[in-house]
Amino acid sequence: MTPVTxxxxxxxxxxxxxxxxxSTYLIDVAEKTLLRAPGVSEHTEGDWEVSELRRDSQDIPLLSVxxxxxxxPGQFWVSAVDxxxxxxWRITTPVVEIDRIG
Structure with a gap:
């Protein structure tokens, strides 16, 4: 893994x-997919509430970052699977870490 800003x-x-x-997101820019794993974060201190979103833990089509x-906050333009x-728009809570894995 390579940390990036x-x-x-x-x-x-x-x-x-x-x-x-x-949450934690897996973003494949070349394949144009975004996967959200809600509640998977080591940085949950404070009053942050985990929202449930449609298609959590599933790849959804990523149109752009x-x-x-x-x-x-991360901002991602996505389309519906169906x-x-x-x-x-998918807008996240503040980003605390980004690692390039591929």
């Missing part, structure tokens, strides 16, 4: 583990 919005390859205050930088015409 951000995933560049123009990244075209790479697999990243992104740890936020409440708008922002993913340590200290800020209807690609439906698009939405």
């Amino acid at each position: 951000e995933i560049p919005p123009d990244a075209s390859d790479g697999v990243f583990v992104v740890v936020t205050r409440t 708008r922002s993913c930088r340590i200290g800020e 209807d690609p015409a439906v698009r939405t």
